Amino acid sequence: MIVELAHHLYLLIAVLGLALSVSYGGQPVLCQGAFLAVGSFGVVHLERAGLPLVAAVFTGAALAAFAGYLVGLLTARLRGAAVALSTWAFAWLVYAILRAFPAVSGGSQGLIRPSPARLHSQIFGVTITLTPLVHLAVAGSVCLLLLAAVARLNRGPAGLVWAALREAPALATSLGVPVLHRRAALFAATAAVAAVSGGGITVLLGVAAPSDVSPLLSLQLFVAVLIGGTARLWGPVLGLLVIAVIPPLADSLAGAVGLPSERSGGVLTALVLVAVPFLRGPIERLAGRWPERAERPREPGEPSGEFAARTASEEGVVVAAQGLDVAIGETRILTGVDLEVRAGEIHALIGPNGSGKTTALRALAGALQPTGGRILVEATDVTRAGQLEMVRKGVTRTFQRTVGLEGLSPHRQVLLGVHGATPMPFAAVRHLLGSASVRDHSAAADREAWRALHLTELAEHAFDRPRELGAGEQRLLQVARAVATGARVLLLDEPAVGMTGPERATLARVLRRLAEDGTAILLVEHDLALVYGVADRITVLDRGRVLAGGTPESMAADPAVRRVYLGDVDLSSAHG
Amino acid sequence: MSGGVALQAFLSGLALGTAYGLIAMGFSLVYRLTRVIAFAHGDLVIGGVFIGVLVVLGSTPVAATLDVTHSVGLAVLVIAAGAALSAGVYLIAIRPFLQGVGRQSTHGDVLGWVAGGLAAGLLIREVLGLVLTQNAYAVPDPLRLGRVTPSGVLQLPGGETVGVRALGVMGIGLAVGVLVERLLVLTGTGTAMKAVSEDPTAAALLGLPVRRLVLIAFVVAGALAGLAGLLLSPDRSVGVDDGVILGLKAIAAALLGGLGSVRGALAGGLALGVIESFITASSVLGPRYADVVPLAILLIVLALGRQGQRLRLREDPE
Numbered sequence: 078m079i080v081e082l083a084h085h086l087y088l089l090i091a092v093l094g095l096a097l098s099v100s101y102g103g104q105p106v107l108c109q110g111a112f113l114a115v116g117s118f119g120v121v122h123l124e125r126a127g128l129p130l131v132a133a134v135f136t137g138a139a140l141a142a143f144a145g146y147l148v149g150l151l152t153a154r155l156r157g158a159a160v161a162l163s164t165w166a167f168a169w170l171v172y173a174i175l176r177a178f179p180a181v182s183g184g185s186q187g188l189i190r191p192s193p194a195r196l197h198s199q200i201f202g203v204t205i206t207l208t209p210l211v212h213l214a215v216a217g218s219v220c221l222l223l224l225a226a227v228a229r230l231n232r233g234p235a236g237l238v239w240a241a242l243r244e245a246p247a248l249a250t251s252l253g254v255p256v257l258h259r260r261a262a263l264f265a266a267t268a269a270v271a272a273v274s275g276g277g278i279t280v281l282l283g284v285a286a287p288s289d290v291s292p293l294l295s296l297q298l299f300v301a302v303l304i305g306g307t308a309r310l311w312g313p314v315l316g317l318l319v320i321a322v323i324p325p326l327a328d329s330l331a332g333a334v335g336l337p338s339e340r341s342g343g344v345l346t347a348l349v350l351v352a353v354p355f356l357r358g359p360i361e362r363l364a365g366r367w368p369e370r371a372e373r374p375r376e377p378g379e380p381s382g383e384f385a386a387r388t389a390s391e392e393g394v395v396v397a398a399q400g401l402d403v404a405i406g407e408t409r410i411l412t413g414v415d416l417e418v419r420a421g422e423i424h425a426l427i428g429p430n431g432s433g434k435t436t437a438l439r440a441l442a443g444a445l446q447p448t449g450g451r452i453l454v455e456a457t458d459v460t461r462a463g464q465l466e467m468v469r470k471g472v473t474r475t476f477q478r479t480v481g482l483e484g485l486s487p488h489r490q491v492l493l494g495v496h497g498a499t500p501m502p503f504a505a506v507r508h509l510l511g512s513a514s515v516r517d518h519s520a521a522a523d524r525e526a527w528r529a530l531h532l533t534e535l536a537e538h539a540f541d542r543p544r545e546l547g548a549g550e551q552r553l554l555q556v557a558r559a560v561a562t563g564a565r566v567l568l569l570d571e572p573a574v575g576m577t578g579p580e581r582a583t584l585a586r587v588l589r590r591l592a593e594d595g596t597a598i599l600l601v602e603h604d605l606a607l608v609y610g611v612a613d614r615i616t617v618l619d620r621g622r623v624l625a626g627g628t629p630e631s632m633a634a635d636p637a638v639r640r641v642y643l644g645d646v647d648l649s650s651a652h653g
Numbered sequence: 654m655s656g657g658v659a660l661q662a663f664l665s666g667l668a669l670g671t672a673y674g675l676i677a678m679g680f681s682l683v684y685r686l687t688r689v690i691a692f693a694h695g696d697l698v699i700g701g702v703f704i705g706v707l708v709v710l711g712s713t714p715v716a717a718t719l720d721v722t723h724s725v726g727l728a729v730l731v732i733a734a735g736a737a738l739s740a741g742v743y744l745i746a747i748r749p750f751l752q753g754v755g756r757q758s759t760h761g762d763v764l765g766w767v768a769g770g771l772a773a774g775l776l777i778r779e780v781l782g783l784v785l786t787q788n789a790y791a792v793p794d795p796l797r798l799g800r801v802t803p804s805g806v807l808q809l810p811g812g813e814t815v816g817v818r819a820l821g822v823m824g825i826g827l828a829v830g831v832l833v834e835r836l837l838v839l840t841g842t843g844t845a846m847k848a849v850s851e852d853p854t855a856a857a858l859l860g861l862p863v864r865r866l867v868l869i870a871f872v873v874a875g876a877l878a879g880l881a882g883l884l885l886s887p888d889r890s891v892g893v894d895d896g897v898i899l900g901l902k903a904i905a906a907a908l909l910g911g912l913g914s915v916r917g918a919l920a921g922g923l924a925l926g927v928i929e930s931f932i933t934a935s936s937v938l939g940p941r942y943a944d945v946v947p948l949a950i951l952l953i954v955l956a957l958g959r960q961g962q963r964l965r966l967r968e969d970p971e
Binding site (some may be wrong): 104169340346 | 689690692707746750761763764765766767768769771772773775776779780783786814854866897898901902941942944945949951952953955956957965966968
C-alpha cells in the first residue's frame with residue numbers, strides 16, 4: 078500500500094516535470110517515459126560503476142537533461158503535430174534500444190538492484206534505510222518543492238516567457254525571446270525531472286524493467302498532464318488521480334471478466350485519451366476565471382533612467398538599407414531598395430498592395446535574409462543578423478495582424494517586451510533562489526514597462542483583460558510592447574488597421590511623442606491621411622522598387638505617386 | 654558482405670520495402686488531403702491482419718496451409734478490415750476535430766486529432782491484445798506465394814538463395830502501388846483529390862464533395878495498409894504491438910520520398926526496406942538495429958529535412 082502510494086507520488090513528479098513542456102511550453106511531448114528510462118537504467122548502471130546512490134540519481138538527471146536539450150532543439154522548429162510525431166518516435170526509439178540491447182536493459186526481466194537501498198554518510202556516520210515510508214516522504218517533498226518552484230517561476234519573468242512560447246512564438250521572437258533555446262531548456266528540465274522520478278521508482282521497487290517505461294507510460298503521463306488543462310497547478314494532481322485509478326480499475330475489471338489486466342489498462346488509457354479533447358473545453362471554462370485579477374502591482378513612483386538611456390536621442394541615420402534585394406523562394410520581392418530612418422523622425426513607407434512594404438520591414442527586422450545589398454545600424458553592417466540580434470541592437474517590429482496573449486494583462490505583456498530585450502543570464506535559477514539582483518532587475522523592468530504604457534496612453538488599461546480592450550487599444554498595445562524593448566528603431570506594420578477616427582488621432586499623438594523622445598520610426602501604413610499628417614519623410618514603393626521619396630508635400634504632388642495610387646488616368650479628364 | 658549476400662539482402666529489402674511503400678502511400682495520400690498525421694496508420698496494418706485471422710482462424714492461429722475458400726476469405730477480409738478500420742478511425746477520432754468542410758488540419762483542433770489518432774491506435778492494439786494474448790503469432794500466407802516453385806526458393810548467382818515469396822510480394826506490391834498511383838493521376842476522383850490537396854476551400858466552393866473524397870482517401874489508405882499486412886506478416890512472427898513501429902517506419906519512408914507525394918512514398922518505402930535489409934544482413938550492425946536505425950532516420954529527417962517548411966511540418970515564422 079505504502080509502496081504503491083510512493084510509486085504514484087514518484088509518477089506525479091514525472092507529471093509535474095512534463096507539465097513544464099506541455100502546459101507551460103505548449104509542446105505536445107509524448108516521450109516522458111523515455112526520459113524516465115534514462116533515470117531508471119542510468120541509476121542502476123551508474124551505481125554498478127561505483128557511484129553512490131545520490132550521485133547516481135543526479136548524474137542520471139544531468140544525462141537526461143542533456144538528452145532532453147538535444148531532443149528539444151531537434152523539435153523546437155516543428156509544428157505541434159510534428160512535435161507529437163517526433164517525440165512519439167523518440168519514445169519508441171528508446172524502447173526499441175532497450176529491447177534490442179539486453180546489456181543495457183537486462184532483457185525482459187530488467188536490471189535488479191538490492192532493495193531496500195541504504196544511504197550511508199561517512200561524515201555523519203549514519204546509515205538510513207530507504208523503507209517505503211522514507212520513499213513516500215522523499216517523493217512527497219520533491220513534489221511539493223516542484224509545485225512551489227513552478228508556481229514561483231510562473232509568477233515571474235519565466236512565466237511571461239512561457240505564456241509567449243505557447244501562445245505566440247512569433248511575437249516572442251520579435252520581442253527578443255530566444256524561442257528555440259527556451260523550448261529546449263524547458264525540454265531539458267522536463268527530462269531531468271523525469272529522470273529523478275525514474276531513479277526513485279527503480280530504487281523503490283528494486284528493479285528497472287523495459288516494460289515499466291514503455292511508450293504506454295508516456296501516453297499515460299501525457300494524458301495526466303492534459304486533463305488538468307493549461308498552466309494550472311492543480312491540473313497535474315487531477316491527472317495523477319486518473320493514473321492512480323486506472324491500474325486498480327483495470328485489475329478489477331479484468332478480474333471480473335477474466336481478461337489480461339495490462340491490456341485493460343491500455344484500453345482505459347485510450348478511452349481517457351479520447352475523452353480528454355472533449356473534456357478540455359469544460360475544464361478550461363470551469364477554471365477560466367480571469368487569472369490576473371488577484372494581483373495588481375502598484376505603479377512605481379518616478380520613472381527611472383536606467384533603461385530609458387537606450388533611447389537617448391542621437392542625430393543622424395539609425396538604420397539604413399542600401400540596395401536591398403529580397404527574394405522569397407524564386408520570387409523576387411524587393412530590388413535595390415534604399416531606405417534611411419533617422420533618430421527622432423517618422424519615416425512612412427507606402428505603396429500599393431504587394432509592393433513589398435512588409436517584406437522590407439521584415440528584412441530590416443532580421444526576419445528575412447536579404448539576397449543582396451546591406452543593412453546598417455549606425456554604420457555597423459548587420460545584414461546577416463537574425464531577429465534576436467536586431468532586437469538587442471534596438472530594432473523592433475510589430476505585426477500587421479493583432480497577435481494576442483489572451484492570458485496576460487497589458488502590463489504583463491509590456492513587461493515581456495522589457496525582459497525579452499534585456500535578458501538576465503540564468504534568470505530562472507536566480508529568481509528561484511531569490512537573489513537581490515533579480516529583485517532590482519524586476520523593479521527596473523517594472524518602471525520601464527510603466528514608461529512604455531504611459532508613452533502609448535495605455536496606463537489606465539494596464540490591468541484590463543486583453544479581449545476587453547478596443548481594437549485601437551489592442552493595436553496600441555502592440556506598439557507598447559515594442560517600445561518596452563527599449564527600441565531605438567520601431568518598425569510598425571500598419572498600426573492603424575481597424576482603428577476608429579479618434580483612435581487614429583491618439584496613434585498619431587503617440588507616434589509624435591515617441592519621435593520627440595528620439596526614437597526612429599518606420600511606418601508602413603495604408604491610411605494616407607494619417608501618413609501625411611504624421612510623417613516627416615515618405616518613401617513610395619512600387620513593385621519592389623523605390624518609386625519616389627521625399628517630404629509629404631512633395632509626395633502628394635508627385636505625378637508618378639498619384640498614378641500608382643489612382644491608376645493610370647489623368648485626373649482632370651476623369652471628371653468629364 | 655559478399656556479393657551474393659548483398660544481392661540477397663537487396664532483393665528481400667525490396668520485398669520489405671514494397672510493403673513499407675504501400676503503407677507510406679496511404680499515409681502520404683491522407684496527409685496530402687488533410688495535413689493530418691495519421692498516428693494510427695501502422696496499427697491499421699496489424700489490426701487488419703489480426704481481424705482477418707480472428708474471423709477465419711480463431712484466437713489461436715497456426716501457420717498451417719489453408720484451403721482455397723479460407724485463403725480467399727482471409728485475403729479479402731484483411732484488406733476490407735484495414736479499409737474499414739481506417740474509415741472508422743477517421744470518422745470517430747479525426748473528423749470531429751477538423752473544422753468543417755474544406756479546412757485542413759492546421760486550422761482545426763490539433764491536439765484533438767493527435768490525441769484521437771493516438772487513442773485509436775492504442776485501442777486497436779489493446780483490444781486485440783485482450784483476445785490475442787501471446788507476444789507474437791505466425792500467420793499463414795493466404796496468397797501462397799511461397800509455393801509457386803516446389804522448393805520455395807530461387808538460386809541466386811553467388812550461391813545464396815532468395816525466397817520466391819519475396820519476389821511475389823515485390824511483384825504484387827509494386828503492381829498495386831503503381832496501379833493506385835496511376836489511378837490517382839488519371840481518374841477524375843484522383844484529379845479531384847489533387848484539387849482538395851492544393852486548396853480544400855476552393856475545391857469545396859467549386860462543388861467538389863470534399864468530405865467524401867477525404868473519406869475515400871482514408872479507405873484507400875486503409876486498404877493499402879491491409880494489403881501490406883497481407884504481404885508482410887507471413888514472413889515473420891507478428892505481435893499485436895508491432896503496428897506502431899511499422900507505422901513510424903512508413904512515415905519515415907513517406908518523409909524520405911518527400912511527404913505528400915504518393916509516388917515518392919513508394920520509392921521511399923523501397924529505399925527504407927533496402928536500408929533495413931542491409932542493416933539486418935550486416936555483420937557489424939545486425940538485426941538489433943533493424944528498428945533503431947529507421948526510427949533515428951525518422952527523427953533526423955523530421956527535424957532537419959529540407960521539406961519541413963514546404964510541407965507545413967515546421968512552424969510558420971510569422
